[in-house]
Amino acid sequence: MSEAAIRVEDVAKRYFRGAGSGLAEGFRRMLGRGRPENEVWALGGVSFEVPYGEALGVIGPNGAGKTTLLKLLSGITVPTRGRLAVSGKVSALLEVGAGFHGELTGRENIFLNGAILGIPRREIERRFDDIVEFSELGEFLEMPLKRYSSGMVVRLGFSVAVHVDPEILLIDEVLSVGDAAFRMKCYERARALRDRAGAVVFVSHDMLAVRNFCDRVIWLEEGRVRESGEPGEIVGRYLESARVQVERLILKGGTRTAEVFLNIPRTELLGGDEEPREAFRADERVTVRLHYEAPERIERPRFNVSVSTGDGPPILTASQVVDGEGPEAIEGTGHIDCVFEKGLPLLPGRYQFCGCAYGDGGNVTLLRWTTFSLFSITSEGFGEVPPERAAGRSTVVGPVQAKHCWHESRAADR
Amino acid sequence: MSEYLARLTARRELLWQLTLRNIKGQRKQSILGAFWVVIQPLGLLAATVFLRAVLLGGGRGYSLEAMAALVPWTLFSAAFAGGVSSVADNAGLVRKIAFPRVVLPLSVVFSSLVNFFAAFVIFALLCVLRGHLPPIAALWVPAILAIELVFVVGVVLGLASLNVFLRDIRHTVPFLTMLLYIATPIIYETERLRSLVTRLLGESQVWLVNLNPLVPIVESFKAAVLGGHMDLKTGEWVSAAVDPATLAWAAGTALVTLALGYAVFRKTEPVFADVI
Numbered sequence: 001m002s003e004a005a006i007r008v009e010d011v012a013k014r015y016f017r018g019a020g021s022g023l024a025e026g027f028r029r030m031l032g033r034g035r036p037e038n039e040v041w042a043l044g045g046v047s048f049e050v051p052y053g054e055a056l057g058v059i060g061p062n063g064a065g066k067t068t069l070l071k072l073l074s075g076i077t078v079p080t081r082g083r084l085a086v087s088g089k090v091s092a093l094l095e096v097g098a099g100f101h102g103e104l105t106g107r108e109n110i111f112l113n114g115a116i117l118g119i120p121r122r123e124i125e126r127r128f129d130d131i132v133e134f135s136e137l138g139e140f141l142e143m144p145l146k147r148y149s150s151g152m153v154v155r156l157g158f159s160v161a162v163h164v165d166p167e168i169l170l171i172d173e174v175l176s177v178g179d180a181a182f183r184m185k186c187y188e189r190a191r192a193l194r195d196r197a198g199a200v201v202f203v204s205h206d207m208l209a210v211r212n213f214c215d216r217v218i219w220l221e222e223g224r225v226r227e228s229g230e231p232g233e234i235v236g237r238y239l240e241s242a243r244v245q246v247e248r249l250i251l252k253g254g255t256r257t258a259e260v261f262l263n264i265p266r267t268e269l270l271g272g273d274e275e276p277r278e279a280f281r282a283d284e285r286v287t288v289r290l291h292y293e294a295p296e297r298i299e300r301p302r303f304n305v306s307v308s309t310g311d312g313p314p315i316l317t318a319s320q321v322v323d324g325e326g327p328e329a330i331e332g333t334g335h336i337d338c339v340f341e342k343g344l345p346l347l348p349g350r351y352q353f354c355g356c357a358y359g360d361g362g363n364v365t366l367l368r369w370t371t372f373s374l375f376s377i378t379s380e381g382f383g384e385v386p387p388e389r390a391a392g393r394s395t396v397v398g399p400v401q402a403k404h405c406w407h408e409s410r411a412a413d414r
Numbered sequence: 415m416s417e418y419l420a421r422l423t424a425r426r427e428l429l430w431q432l433t434l435r436n437i438k439g440q441r442k443q444s445i446l447g448a449f450w451v452v453i454q455p456l457g458l459l460a461a462t463v464f465l466r467a468v469l470l471g472g473g474r475g476y477s478l479e480a481m482a483a484l485v486p487w488t489l490f491s492a493a494f495a496g497g498v499s500s501v502a503d504n505a506g507l508v509r510k511i512a513f514p515r516v517v518l519p520l521s522v523v524f525s526s527l528v529n530f531f532a533a534f535v536i537f538a539l540l541c542v543l544r545g546h547l548p549p550i551a552a553l554w555v556p557a558i559l560a561i562e563l564v565f566v567v568g569v570v571l572g573l574a575s576l577n578v579f580l581r582d583i584r585h586t587v588p589f590l591t592m593l594l595y596i597a598t599p600i601i602y603e604t605e606r607l608r609s610l611v612t613r614l615l616g617e618s619q620v621w622l623v624n625l626n627p628l629v630p631i632v633e634s635f636k637a638a639v640l641g642g643h644m645d646l647k648t649g650e651w652v653s654a655a656v657d658p659a660t661l662a663w664a665a666g667t668a669l670v671t672l673a674l675g676y677a678v679f680r681k682t683e684p685v686f687a688d689v690i
Contacts (some may be wrong), residue, residue, distance in 0.1 A: 015688055016688075023580065025581040026580040027579070027580075028581050029685070029689050030576075030579045030681075030682050030685075071687065074511075075512035076508075076509070076510065076511065076687045077511045077684065077685070077687040078684040078685070090512075092511070092512070094511075095510045095512050097511030098506065098507070098509075098511055099507060099510065099511050101435060104435070104438075111431060112431050112435065114427075115425070115428040115430070115431040115432075116428055116431075116507070116511055116513060118424055118425055119425075119427070120427055120430070121427055149491070205569040267614075270531055317416045
């Protein structure tokens with residue numbers, strides 16, 4: 001018995017693209033072979049270990065092999081090469097509604113899903129109330145699953161998956177479907193499992209969640225481990241590289257969605273001292289400068305600038321459309337500044353600026369929503385909250401902070 | 415193999431749930447619902463008696479014998495119809511969840527036991543109507559049923575896994591079912607098949623008849639529950655006993671089929687999720 005819950009040694013997985021459906025091709029596939037020109041290596045030799053009591057985050061762009069890795073770990077498919085040892089009861093949540101049956105009710109599906117995960121009926125019966133309570137779906141239990149929303153299906157799926165006492169929990173993207181409150185509950189639950197010396201592998205594009213929840217992160221790219229290590233560091237570097245890609249996209253930029261053409265070749269973030277930078281104190285003035293190119297005259301352009309955590313909807317927006325102001329017309333090159341005079345009321349952490357542009361006072365889309373800058377709020381200048389207590393809590397307590405105070409009153413002692 | 419069996423036993427709950435799902439799923443969103451398990455064998459019975467009358471003469475008197483043959487036939491055809499496509503039909507599960515895939519075809523075979531019992535009840539009612547008392551040989555029925563199950567599981571395992579790679583297989587199912595219905599002694603007695611082969615290929619080739627494992631199975635079943643059959647020309651009752659040698663042959667072919675089907679299934683199972 002080794003210490004590691006999961007041990008992966010030089011694991012590679014080859015797929016064959018779905019070309020050719022002839023008899024010969026069918027037989028080749030049966031033997032796990034295919035034409036060399038159709039082969040795709042989803043994973044090209046990956047090694048890592050997950051000890052008990054650790055939550056491992058897996059990040060990377062689409063097509064990096066994250067889902068393939070989870071499929072291998074859960075035993076859905078087998079590696080083409082390499083060795084893979086998973087020791088413990090595995091519970092995997094790979095897709096919304098996997099292992100559910102639309103015609104059956106929520107109640108029946110709990111048992112079906114439990115059975116699929118290998119849990120005896122009696123044990124499910126014992127935990128039934130906990131599962132239902134966790135899912136908060138009590139009133140929908142007798143409704144067929146096909147009438148559930150995808151968020152409800154995820155609730156049910158996650159509730160079953162975490163209540164069967166897995167030693168190893170594998171979670172793919174699915175959680176992003178749930179609402180924020182339920183996600184929090186799930187993280188809490190997964191954290192509890194990890195603290196009971198279970199192992200968690202968590203695949204996500206939600207970088208803040210990865211950073212908050214995971215003990216270690218591996219960054220996959222093109223089927224290989226590009227980097228691995230401490231979450232904050234790896235996530236930071238991953239976002240850095242994503243930013244380079246986003247910037248390239250913007251430079252190619254300008255979508256011709258209207259008669260007129262608008263391009264934003266460059267954006268800048270300026271601090272209180274008018275110097276470009278990426279990290280700001282929470283009480284520092286932030287200027288978002290959008291450099292534009294308008295080869296033709298654009299009537300009544302309107303710009304929107306939003307801040308997001310990198311996942312989900314924006315958490316605040318400055319909108320010329322909403323504010324009802326903006327230039328009468330622009331032509332040639334120039335820049336628009338959006339100034340947050342009193343700073344951004346955010347907890348320390350990493351955020352993104354995204355923006356879009358409209359013409360004709362907001363009636364024509366000139367540039368679709370695009371992420372253009374990443375920035376961070378440092379822990380200084382945050383009023384009453386001591387920085388060490390605020391750091392890294394932006395997803396747990398909500399990133400936006402308002403000035404507040406607490407009052408206490410108690411009934412007179414008898 | 416023992417390790418796989420252990421994993422399968424651990425998932426017996428899943429097997430049971432999927433079996434229930436198959437049975438319930440058949441009924442949902444259909445008007446006649448559960449009645450279909452009765453309508454199908456009754457319709458087939460009518461067709462069989464009709465064909466018999468048209469082709470060989472004779473009348474309603476054949477219904478008891480026809481139903482005796484249709485009981486094992488129903489088990490086979492129901493399992494065959496759903497079992498071959500069982501893995502491909504559950505692509506969603508196979509792609510997203512790890513479990514011993516063998517529960518998919520097995521659950522179809524188990525759920526077709528419902529069809530078998532429905533047919534059996536019809537047969538029993540016919541016995542009452544016609545005043546037929548099954549002979550002591552009817553005690554063979556569980557053994558014959560077991561042999562048939564082994565055979566059916568083998569066929570379904572093998573073809574279900576092939577069907578993942580070559581979807582053409584499932585299209586052959588209705589066609590093969592029809593051919594087998596004709597090639598198996600349901601409309602006629604096994605003797606007629608034997609004499610046909612003797613006439614065409616000579617006495618020494620009669621064993622060929624038993625290459626279709628359904629022939630000895632159906633023949634043994636009829637002998638067990640009827641104890642004989644009505645001779646078409648003389649109208650006299652010809653008694654027949656269950657032949658242990660025939661049954662042994664059936665058991666042998668069933669086991670070989672199971673071994674082959676299982677081997678193919680296990681060999682190809684690891685890549686189901688990649689190809690499906």
